[in-house]
Amino acid sequence: MRGTKRRPMSIYIRLRPQWPDEPIVQNLTDTDFYKFTMGQFIFNNFRDVLVKFGFKNRTASVPLARIIPESRLREELDHVRTLRFTNTELHYLRGTNEYQDRMFQEPYLKFLERLRLSNYNLEYRGDNIDLSFGGPWCESSPWEIHGLGIIAELYAREMAKKHSAFGKDVIYAEGKRRLWAKIQLLKENPQVKFSEFGTRRRFSRDWQDYVVAALAEELPATQFRGTSNVFLAQKYGLLPMGTNAHELQMVIAGLMDDDDESLRNSQNQMLDLWWKQYGEALAIFLPDTYGSASFLKIVTEEMLRTWKGPRQDSGDIYAEGERWIRKYKRLGIDPMTKMQIPSDGLIVPVMIKAEEYFRNRFPTSFGWGTDATNDLGFSPLSLVIKAISANGKGLVKLSNNPAKAIGSPEGVKRYMRVFGYSRHRTVACKY
C-alpha cells in the first residue's frame, strides 16, 4: 500500500470562534457591575482625586513578561481606550432598577457617555510586567477589570498556542465537562445560592459567556442569582450583581491618613457617604480591608442594624461568619435578618459545606469566581490590579490574610497599629 499525501484538516464540530482574531475587550460594559455603582459614587464625591492602579502577578512562578508579547499587550490596552459606551449600553444602565429606581442618574450617565479611559504605563522588566494606570479616579478605576481580563486571556491564548486545533478544542471540552459536573452538584443542592463573580480571572471572554449561558439555562433564578458582568447580565437578562470594593476604603483612608484618629474615622465616613448614595439597596459591608475584627470595632451599631450584611472576601469562611453572628447576637440583632456573601476563592464543595454550616443561622449567598470561569485544566494565575496611590500618597490594604496585604512596609505597619490588626492567619492565595 502506498501512503497518501494528507490535506490540511478542518474540524467540523468545532468551537466558533476558537480564539478569534478580535480584541479581547469589546464593550465597556464587559466589566463588573460594582465599577458603575462605585463609579457614580466616585463621580459624585471624589471626582478630582487622582488614583493610580497597579498590576501585580501574585503567581511568582510564572514569568509573565516572557510569555505575553509586549506588543500584543499594548495593542489590547490601546484598543480599550478607543472604546466608548454605546447608546444601548447607556440605555441599559439608565434602565437599571433592580436595586433602586433609576439608580444611575443623568450626570453620571452623561459622564460615561464622554468617558475615555486614562492612559497606562507599561514596562517589561525581566520576568515582570510593570503596568499601572494613573488619572482621575473615575477614569483609572475601570482599568481594574479590563486590565485583568486582557492579561488573563492573553496568557490563556499563549498557553493554547502550544496545542493543535484539536488540542485547543479539548481544552474547552475539559472545561465543559468540569462545568457540567459542578452544575450537577449544584442541582443536587438547590439551597446553595450564588452569583457569578468571575470576570476578572476568566479564561477568556467567550468562555465566561458560555459558562453564564449554561448556568442560566440549567439553574433556576432562585439559585443562580445573577452575574457581576454587566454585558452578560444584559445579554442573558440576568440580575447584574455588585456593590463596592476595597478601592473605596483604601483611597478614602489614604486621603484622610494625616493623623491616626482621622485614618480610623475614614472608614465610617466612607460608609456614611455610601449609604447617602444608595441607602439600603447596596448596603453590603466589605469588612476585610483592614481586618474584619477591627472593622467590627469601628462600625457603628446603627450601621450594623441598617446594613444588610458583609461580603466576606478573605479569611476563614467559618470563622468570619461566626464573628458576625456573635457580633449581631451581642447587639440583639437576629443574624437571620441579615446576610453574608462569601467570595474568596470558592469552589462548589465549599459552598455546599458552608451553606449547610450556616443554614438557619446566617443566610448565605456566594460569589463564585475563578472556579466558575477559569477551570479548564490550566492553573489560573493570581492576578490583581489594585489602587496603589491617591493624590500621590501610597495606599494600604491589609485584608484578613496577610498574604493579600498591599502597601509600603511602613504603611502596612502603621495601618496595622491604627486598626488594631492582629491574629489573622496567612494563607497562600489560590487566585
Added chain:
Amino acid sequence: MRGTKRRPMSIYIRLRPQWPDEPIVQNLTDTDFYKFTMGQFIFNNFRDVLVKFGFKNRTASVPLARIIPESRLREELDHVRTLRFTNTELHYLRGTNEYQDRMFQEPYLKFLERLRLSNYNLEYRGDNIDLSFGGPWCESSPWEIHGLGIIAELYAREMAKKHSAFGKDVIYAEGKRRLWAKIQLLKENPQVKFSEFGTRRRFSRDWQDYVVAALAEELPATQFRGTSNVFLAQKYGLLPMGTNAHELQMVIAGLMDDDDESLRNSQNQMLDLWWKQYGEALAIFLPDTYGSASFLKIVTEEMLRTWKGPRQDSGDIYAEGERWIRKYKRLGIDPMTKMQIPSDGLIVPVMIKAEEYFRNRFPTSFGWGTDATNDLGFSPLSLVIKAISANGKGLVKLSNNPAKAIGSPEGVKRYMRVFGYSRHRTVACKY
C-alpha cells in the same frame, strides 16, 4: 432585589451543527470501502443473486421500537434511496490506485452511476424493529452500512433529546476528552498501528468526521493508517481501508450448500475468485465465518503462502494470533512476512497490549471501530445488518464466538458439523 425575567439563552461557544436538521446519510460514499471492493466482485460474479439483509439489535435490553419513531426511520431510509453517486465521487473511486492501478473498472463504475438501492421492508413489532432489505445483491448490500448508521444516529439523537443545549454540548465535550486521552496513549505508543473502522456504529456522522479529523491531525500516517469510510478518506486525503466481509462467504456457502462437500468447497472457491479479481492487493482472509480452526483446515497451503494474512474479527485476540503463527510455522512460513488485522471490539489498552504480545512475532495492524467513533458516555448498541438469505435460501454464520452465530438452528447445526466447528468460547458481544 426583584427577579429579572430571563431571555432564552444562546450558547456562544457551541457545536455547529449540533444535531442538524439534515438527513443522516448524505453521500453514497459515506460507507465502508469494502462495500465497493466487494461490490465490484459481486457485480462481476454474482450479479443475479438475490440477497436479503436483515437488521438485528443484539442489545436486547433496549426496546428500539419504543425509542425511534417509525416515521423518522422511514424518512431516513427513503432519503438514501434518493441518493445517487456524484461525479466527484465516481472520479474518486475511478482514481483509487492505492492498492492496484484503477482497481475499479468501468463496467462497475457505470453500474454505480445508475445504482439505486433496493427497497426495504420495515415493521414495528412491540419492542422490536423488523427491518430487511431484499434485491439483487449489488443493490441490497450497501444497506448494511447506511442502515446501521441511520439507526445508530437516530438512537443517539433520541437519547440526546432528553438533554438541554448545554447538556448536548457536554456529550460531545466528554467524547472529545475521551478521544484526547486515547490519542495521548497512542502517541506514547507509536508502534501501535491502526485504521479507523467505526462507520457502522458511530455516534453520529458529524462525530465520526471529527474523530477522523483529529486522528489525522494528531498522529502520523505511519500510525493512523487510514479509515474505512470512503467519504472521510476523500475529505481528509487518507487511505481508504477495507477488503471483504462475511457476506461473501455466507452467500457463496448458501449458494453451494446442496451437499456437504460442495458446502465445504465453497470457501476456497470464494477465495479463488477473490484472488482472480484483486490478486495480492486485497488478499486478506476473514477466517472466522465458520470458525478459524476449520478455516485453517480448508484453506490451501498455496493460499496461505500468497495471501497477506487474516483479519481477526472474533475470538480471543491472543489465541487467534497464536493459531496463525503455529500454522505458518508448521508450513515453514515466517509469520513476520505476514500480517494480522484484529478488528473485534478493540480498545486502545488492548491494542497496546496485543501489539507488544505479537511484536517481532506477527506484524499486527488494528481495525479500531466503536471505541473510536462511539464513546461519549452512552453505551453504544450492538447492532448488525447481516445477509440472511440468498436466492431464498437461509444463510449461516458461526464466527469464533457462538454469541455471534446467525441462521436457523438446523442450519447452524449442519454448518457446525460440516466445518468441524468446536471448542469456541461464547463471549458476550460488547458491540
